[in-house]
Ligand SMILES: Nc1ncnc2c1ncn2[C@@H]1O[C@H](COP(=O)(O)OP(=O)(O)OP(=O)(O)O)[C@@H](O)[C@H]1O
């Protein structure tokens with residue numbers, strides 16, 4: 001029996017989970033509300049909040065799992081990519097916990113963990129599969145050959161899909177993070193305002209042009225009607241969401257055709273988007289894909305997915321030393 005403690009602190013969520021034999025026994029998250037007033041994550045505020053939250057969150061995860069601390073056999077932690085100051089808190093905690101109990105340490109790549117969140121519950125995708133990983137900092141199409149063998153086939157060259165949601169929401173005067181709010185308004189609206197799609201080569205993405213075209217569109221329309229946003233908010237959100245989803249799925253379809261892979265997953269915070277989930281299902285039915293959509297609790301940052309990724313490394317005997325340092329970017 002393998003019981004692991006997992007720690008996630010790459011951005012603004014402090015999370016701890018207990019994993020036993022590949023099952024998530026507890027998955028606790030302390031969200032940081034402090035960033036809302038700034039309209040985005042403030043790195044210094046995030047790392048200070050991690051310091052306050054980390055011990056209570058770990059305590060809670062152990063309590064909720066109904067285990068004793070002594071049963072923990074290894075510690076998994078997010079080493080990167082993410083905010084360095086934030087990563088340092090989780091990494092230092094994991095190292096200290098492991099050192100004091102003489103436990104092995106397992107470093108986890110945050111983006112791989114988003115993909116491996118699919119192994120927290122059934123149905124689990126068979127290898128190889130494609131995963132569209134769409135989050136606050138990344139947009140990638142991954143070819144997943146194994147738990148530790150993943151290749152990025154295409155990725156964004158500027159903003160991530162989550163940023164496209166959040167920055168569009170900011171232009172509309174919505175709160176942060178705007179993704180879930182745009183999702184909510186979009187479900188009551190019609191996608192009747194066309195926004196241009198970028199022409200990116202291969203399987204790469206670009207979202208910065210979309211943000212600029214939304215800005216120009218809103219400037220033009222509010223000059224003619226100062227109440228334009230308030231009156232048409234639902235339709236504007238449906239149009240923005242529709243454009244982002246179309247851009248994502250066109251490339252995913254291209255990747256499926258090029259690789260011949262028919263097992264298709266989505267992961268990351270934006271995979272919580274109802275428009276994307278629905279459109280993937282529809283495209284899957286048309287293309288004959290088997291699609292994998294994660295449960296909501298495994299979409300945005302959580303230590304459960306870190307623990308799943310750590311568990312498979314544990315089984316393979318892949319550990320790291322106390323000298324492992326966080327990294328901000330994926331190499
Ligand atoms: N329902 C939704 N619709 C659209 N976007 C959403 C939804 N729910 C969450 N998001 C977006 O998901 C993003 C957060 O996802 P996640 O926590 O995976 O990102 P991150 O960890 O900050 O970035 P990364 O994983 O790239 O380091 C935010 O941009 C948020 O707006």
Ligand SMILES: [Mg+2]
Pocket residue numbers: 110114135136268269300301
């Ligand atoms: Mg994330």
